[in-house]
Amino acid sequence: SDMSKERRVLQYVLQTASRGDPDSVLAAVDKYGREKEWNMSVGDEKGAILDRFVKERAPQTMLELGTYMGYSAVRMVRLLPQGAKFITVEVNQDNAAVAKEIIAFAGLQDRIIQVLAETAEVIPQLKSKFNVESFDMVFIDHWKDFYLRDIKLLEQNKLLRKGTVVVADNIIFPGAPDYADYVRTCGKYESTFHEGKINGKKPDGMEKSVYRG
Numbered sequence: 001s002d003m004s005k006e007r008r009v010l011q012y013v014l015q016t017a018s019r020g021d022p023d024s025v026l027a028a029v030d031k032y033g034r035e036k037e038w039n040m041s042v043g044d045e046k047g048a049i050l051d052r053f054v055k056e057r058a059p060q061t062m063l064e065l066g067t068y069m070g071y072s073a074v075r076m077v078r079l080l081p082q083g084a085k086f087i088t089v090e091v092n093q094d095n096a097a098v099a100k101e102i103i104a105f106a107g108l109q110d111r112i113i114q115v116l117a118e119t120a121e122v123i124p125q126l127k128s129k130f131n132v133e134s135f136d137m138v139f140i141d142h143w144k145d146f147y148l149r150d151i152k153l154l155e156q157n158k159l160l161r162k163g164t165v166v167v168a169d170n171i172i173f174p175g176a177p178d179y180a181d182y183v184r185t186c187g188k189y190e191s192t193f194h195e196g197k198i199n200g201k202k203p204d205g206m207e208k209s210v211y212r213g
């Protein structure tokens with residue numbers, strides 16, 4: 001069968017970006033998305049907001065739910081200090097394989113731990129299997145129906161601590177209203193909404209929720 005869209009994005013990155021240069025990899029994914037085929041990576045508008053959050057928090061330990069093609073993993077890890085631990089979880093084997101190649105091309109393979117699993121399965125194993133005590137920052141960008149389930153799993157497994165920054169993509173579209181309502185009203189987070197369009201036109205945004213501990 002012919003190539004998937006994700007494989008076409010990978011091919012474009014390999015042919016047009018510079019090996020070992022994360023910024024050129026991000027630019028290539030964004031350019032392909034603008035000029036050829038849109039893809040559901042967080043993109044450059046919301047990506048710039050994410051950059052600011054990462055720079056402000058300077059996390060030593062970070063978790064991403066939803067690797068997809070690795071765009072946001074490359075985006076965030078390029079801003080982390082060398083010794084930081086970054087774990088990203090993806091359930092789709094084909095996308096995880098594309099992400100592995102994009103992350104390697106960017107030269108960040110030694111700084112990213114990729115896990116192929118359902119998030120609900122792996123969250124309870126993070127302390128034991130990956131020697132994690134708690135996360136300084138979490139980026140939630142997988143399926144909207146799992147956002148609320150998974151942040152509660154992170155709480156229950158004591159993986160959040162005072163000051164942990166939890167950022168969630170797609171609060172408006174595709175939308176995660178139950179998650180947004182929870183983080184804004186449960187009293188455990190200081191939560192703010194940050195608007196950012198999808199593909200330069202579709203209204204969306206990310207929720208930034210700081211765990212009170």
Ligand SMILES: Oc1cc(-c2ccc(F)cc2)cc2cccnc12
Nearest residue numbers: 040041042141142143169170174198
């Ligand atoms: O950032 C995202 C965007 C979309 C999306 C899908 C169809 C559209 F027409 C627009 C946006 C889906 C996602 C699914 C999972 C994680 N992130 C997504």
Ligand SMILES: [Mg+2]
Nearest residue numbers: 042141169170
């Ligand atoms: Mg998203």
